[in-house]
Structures are given as structure tokens and as C-alpha cells.
Amino acid sequence: MRIALYVTCLVDLMRPAVGFAALRLLAATGNDVVVPPAQTCCGQPAWSAGNRPLAKTLAQKAIAELENYDAVVVPSGSCAEQIRLTYPKLFADDAVWGPRARALAARTQELSEFLASLGEPLEPPGEFAGSVTYHDSCKGLRGLGIKAQPRALLGRVRGLSLKEMADCEECCGFGGAFAENYADVSARIVDRKCESVAAAGADAVVGGDLGCLLNIEGRLRRRGDETTRVLHFAEVLAGETKP
């Protein structure tokens, strides 16, 4: 099977290690993994702002460069949701792009979904000496139904124990442009998340969406928490958790 890794623009710019961790995990499945070279952004910021024409332009670009693979894997519930749920909506009435969008949507999976769906359970190469608490990102959870998969995978990491936090399904307050445009409100929401994280008392908070993770880490640090690690589950599974 030829798998395309859709790196996502945030991982590319803000945390390349997540991309390399995803590559390592996908390679461990024994499949042929490709990083389509022209990929940039799935267009979600435009869609979220309500700009349908721009969202369509970027969706067409992504469809064209991703549609020739057996599977497309995304280390982000948010971007995976954009491809899977929004692309078909954008081209619902389009005789040419509609079928292409739907075909791509059917082959696109978020990373934990993909890894958990393999017949042979993945043996994570990573080790983690400590406890983690898992933040369910909204788009992955309520959009794609991702809940059990990352937990099952993390449960197979040697040394790792899972400590659930209260309200793990509650939004962290990121919301893309929301965090910038409504900074006060966003800060209040992420404060509640930080309090839940602190109460769980885990060594690390782990999630599957870099936007949420940057938001949570940024607020934890600003509040003076210098010790709680904030990690993408791919980094934990792949053992790329060096500080």
C-alpha cells in the first residue's frame, strides 16, 4: 500500500518532530510512505473564516496532489476532518470535483485511526517512563469519532500510564483564528483546561492536534508550569520525546 503523509502546515512550521514521528510510525507498518512534495495547507483557515471560494481553491490543490495514493494519513484530527467532511461538502454539486473529493475523503484517515485500524496491532517503538493525560480535540472527537484509538495505542507504550483528566472532551479554546481574535475568551477557556491538566497530575498532556497542543503548552508555560510536558501522541508512540 502506498501511503501519503499529509504533514499539515502547523507541523511543518511549528513542530517538525511530529511529522518525523508520524513517518517513523507509518514506516513501521511495512507500507510504502510518501510525503507528497507540493502540499501546503488544506485550506481550513479560509473555510473557517467563511471564505468558500478560497477554501475550494486550496481543496482542489490538495485533492489533485493526494488522490493518487491508497491512503492519506494526517497527524491532525482537524485537518483530517477538513478533507473528510468539508471537501465533499464544498463540491457537493460539482460533477467533476465532487466524485474526486468523495474518493479522497474515503481514503483519508487521521493517524491514530489509521494505526488502530491495522489488522496487526502496531508495536510502538517508543517508551515513556511516566503518566500522561489525554486531551480529546474537538474536530477529531466530535467530527471523526476519535476517542478510543489514541488511548489504545498509548496503552501499548512501555512504561506509560494513562491518567484521565476531568472534562477531557471539553474544548481547549484554540479554534484557529478564534484564539487570536477573541484572545480573552480563549484564554479563559484554556485556563479551565490547564486546571484539569494540573488536577490530573500527569507528567505529560498528550493530544492529536498541534493547534490545541500549542495553545495548552503556551498557556501552561505562561501560568508558570515549566514541567508538564505537552506532546503529540505520535511523538510518544515513536519515542521522540526528548525535551
Next chain:
Amino acid sequence: MNANARHSQAMHFTARAADKVRNPVLQQALQKAKPLFSGKRAKAMAALPDDGLEFEALREACAGIRDRALNDLDVWLEIFEENARARGAEVLWARDGGEICDLVIDVARRHGVKKVTKSKSMLSEEAHLNDALAAAGIEPVETDLGEYIIQLAGEAPSHIIAPAVHKTLQEVEALFAEKHGRPQAARTSADIPALAKEARGVLRQHFLSADMGISGANFLIAETGTATLVTNEGNGRMVTTLPRVHVVITGIEKVVPTLQDFATLMRLLPRSATGQTISNYVSLLTGTRADDESEGPTKTVFILVDNGRADVVGSHYQDILRCIRCGACMNHCPVYFSLGGHAYGWVYPGPMGSVLTPLYTGIENALDLPHASTGCRQCSSVCPVRIPLPELMHGLRQEQQRRGLRPWGERFGLRAWAWIAGRPTLYRALTRIAARYLNWLADGEGRIRLFGFAPGWTTARDLPVAGGGKTFFEQYAASKRD
């Protein structure tokens, strides 16, 4: 200008929000209420299978009932009107808030009304009815405990089913002491029944002396001409049965075809709102007092209100009219619980308000509300009538874009970014520069504390930087060359 917009503060959302997040007393009240609302609902929904019910199937049925009513709204309203008139009620129609006030004052004058007791009605908030009544020399008394509190405080409701949820116990104690003319006491939550009793003592006098009662209606039942009231405090019954005259003010969208439909909706309304299988009181009010009856009003008037609703019927946004006002969307909204309801600036707060306010007051008069959402979908996952609230907010965002209502900087920024994202070579070059710049700003600390390109972000957070100055694609290309 839209008449509703004159009373709306929705254009000041950002400033009001900034104020609300920094109000420690408000935050304390909200923090306390949040787990109560969501916890009670969750428990009720978890118990549905014990009654042989299933949430998804039920809400499918409830949404279907509401759709059936809305798809032929004119027909069901005519059937309602005919049946209500046959039972002796008068049915009047109001285009907007001003007409509501005129009609109510006219009814009051015709019947020599000096004092009005009110059960909770959000329509009367849309109309600013209390102000109009007072100006006409008629005393309005709110009798729902929460509404009574905020009437004493001179405030507006901050929640559609818990109007005083923004107030702490201490604030209520101070208010009662001042308004009831007694010394202030130290109170704990064990004293809440005593405070309720105190209010009841005052309200009892009003119930007995009022000439007219005003209520809303949770639903109108077309086949019987009935108004239904779903309440917990019993004040609704006092308001609708003791005075000579009863006026029901409700939106035209509240009609449902049959009693059976009402029964189905009641499976989810109290459970979604307060986690109750059924509320303490469910009243079905039909017509006036019959000759052989000893109780009830001798005059019943229905005022059925448009105030923006008719324009939503048949539009992209019709699904919002399914709303049964349970409050579950705001009870599960991270934005609502960071601000309370007043920040939203008009009558309806939370996700349903972020859709209704632009529709009823004008999209151009509530630009922030559809954007003041993280898109978390917690609202639509609990809505008992499956309103796609995030999609409706998104529809409003698209309409703002189409009509050129977004700020110039945002529109230009989006276009420039999308133009670059469409050109991979340029995009790679610019992100390489950006990665170096971010790394330079992070200055070996792994974080940026003040970032000029996203000042909002760094007002409350650091920006973690972890690429060592190189993008993924740069590092990946280098690893391929090695």
C-alpha cells in the same frame, strides 16, 4: 435600521467579553453552575435506556416534529388560531416588539389593569415590555425567582432558563436585603430555601392583587388551541390562573401539530434543560374559564409574534427555528461559560443566540457572534432537535464574507495567505524564512513571549517554538539528500 438592533449591544461583544472574563464574581458564579448543568443532563441522558428510550432516535423524532410544523407553519398557525378562538381565546398577531407592547397595553387598558404578574417570557425581553408597561402606568412584576432577582437588580436575563445564573448567593442576599428593607446576613447555600421563601412571601401579595398575568408558551398545540407551560416553581400556574386576564406572548415558530407531538418533545425538553425526566409543573392552558369552572382567567389573549421569524422560514437558517429553548447548547458551550449571557448583547445568548441575534437584529449588527465560537461542536452534540448550530454560524460567516462585512485586514490577509499556499515553491521559501524568524524570536528559550504578528495569542500564552529554525520540509529534503 432593524428595530431589534436599537436595543442590541452585540456589536460591542469584544469589549463586553473583555470585561466579563475579568469579573471574578461572575466567573465564580459561572464556574459553579457549569458542572451542575452538564452533570444533570448527562445523568438524565444516561438513564434514558432505563425508560426504554434512546437519545438519537428521540431527537430524530423531535427534530421531525419541529420540521413538520415549520414546513407548513402558516397552516398550523391557522389551525391553532381557529381552535384557540373556538375555546374562547382572542388571537392577535404582532409583527415586532413595538406591536407586542401596543397590543399588551391595549388589552390592559380595555380591562382596567393596574398590575401585571409575569411568568418568564423571552418574547417580552425582545419587546422590552416591562419598560413599556411601566411607562404606561402598569406595574409589571416578574415572578420566576431568577427573573424576580434580575428585575430587582435592573438587569436582563443572562440565560434562557436560568436568568440569574450570573449572580452569586452573596449578590442575591445583598440585593434582597436592600430591596426588602432588612439587614444583610451571612449566607451559605443551605440558606437558599430561606431566600426563596422570602421572595415567595413578597410575590404572594402580587399574585393575589394582579389584574393580568403574562406568560410565554413552550409550545402551542394546533389541534387543541392550547398553550403549554413547562416550569418548576409553580409561579407559572399562579400567573396563568389567578388574574382575570391571561396574555400569552409567544413566537410563531412555537406551534406543534398535536398533543402527541408535545408528549414526544417533553421526553427531551426537561432532560436537556435541567436533567429532569419531567418538570415539576406541566400546564396545558386551553381557552378561558368555562361557566361550570371556578378557576382560570375570564379573558385569554394569545399574541403570536413574528419579530424576524417569518424571514427565517424557508431560508438557509430555518433549522434554528426548531429550537425548543432548553438551553443545552449554552450549558455545554465553552464560550458561554467564559462570559455569561450578557456579553452576547441581545436577548438570546450562547450558540442559539449567536445564530438568532444576527437573524433577528440584522447580520451586519452582530458581526462577532458567528465568529465567537471555537467550532467545538459541543452544542450540536447535545441539541435535542439536532440543530446544526456550528453549520448555521458558519453560514452566517459565509454571508459576512459574501457581503464584504469582514474587516479589510482579514480579507486581504486571507487572500494573500491563500495565494501563497497555492504556490508550493514560494510557500516553502517563505515558511523557511518564517521558521528562522520564529527561532530567532524564541532566542533559545523554545518560546516567544510577545509576538507582533499574533498579539492576541501572546496576551495570555507563550508561543512554543520547536523546529530549531527549520521547517519539516526543509529537514525532510536534507534527510533525503544524506
